[in-house]
Amino acid sequence: MPxxxxxxxxxPYIHWEEVHFRDLDALGHVNNVVYASWxxxxxxxxxxxxxxxxxxxMGLILAExxxxxxxxxxxxxxxxxxxxxxxxxxxxxxxxxxxxxEGDETxxxxxxxxxxxxxxxxxxxxxVSETFRRRVAxxxxxx
Numbered sequence: 502m503p504x505x506x507x508x509x510x511x512x513p514y515i516h517w518e519e520v521h522f523r524d525l526d527a528l529g530h531v532n533n534v535v536y537a538s539w540x541x542x543x544x545x546x547x548x549x550x551x552x553x554x555x556x557x558x559m560g561l562i563l564a565e566x567x568x569x570x571x572x573x574x575x576x577x578x579x580x581x582x583x584x585x586x587x588x589x590x591x592x593x594x595x596x597x598x599x600x601x602x603e604g605d606e607t608x609x610x611x612x613x614x615x616x617x618x619x620x621x622x623x624x625x626x627x628x629v630s631e632t633f634r635r636r637v638a639x640x641x642x643x644x
Contacts, residue, residue, distance in 0.1 A: 506601035512583030513640045516543035530573035543582040565615040579603040
């Protein structure tokens with residue numbers, strides 16, 4: 502059973518990744534674009550777990566992503582990606598992430614993303630659901 506790094510104890514959802522050879526660049530550390538893929542996996546799994554829906558029922562569009570690279574990650578390391586909702590607007594919400602290395606607990610990267618609630622059938626944005634708001638509040642013990 503993996504041990505959640507200390508910096509992630511306040512995050513309600515943890516997604517685990519292992520650094521594979523394919524993730525490395527010519528300098529031997531994880532290439533910057535790989536982080537976006539890990540954040541996507543964490544984001545999708547968090548939402549599916551939180552809402553209990555199928556992938557095709559998500560109804561979200563990624564509108565913005567910011568990543569701050571703080572330390573390199575290397576082949577074979579296990580990384581924990583902490584995910585939490587930092588704010589909810591009318592039609593969008595912001596997720597906050599911290600990626601930390603298992604073992605020494607080094608923070609590798611931090612990120613924020615903005616997701617927009619979207620109805621793919623009508624091709625239009627929609628309000629963030631009350632169910633989502635309630636489940637986030639329950640999971641994160643906020644009001």
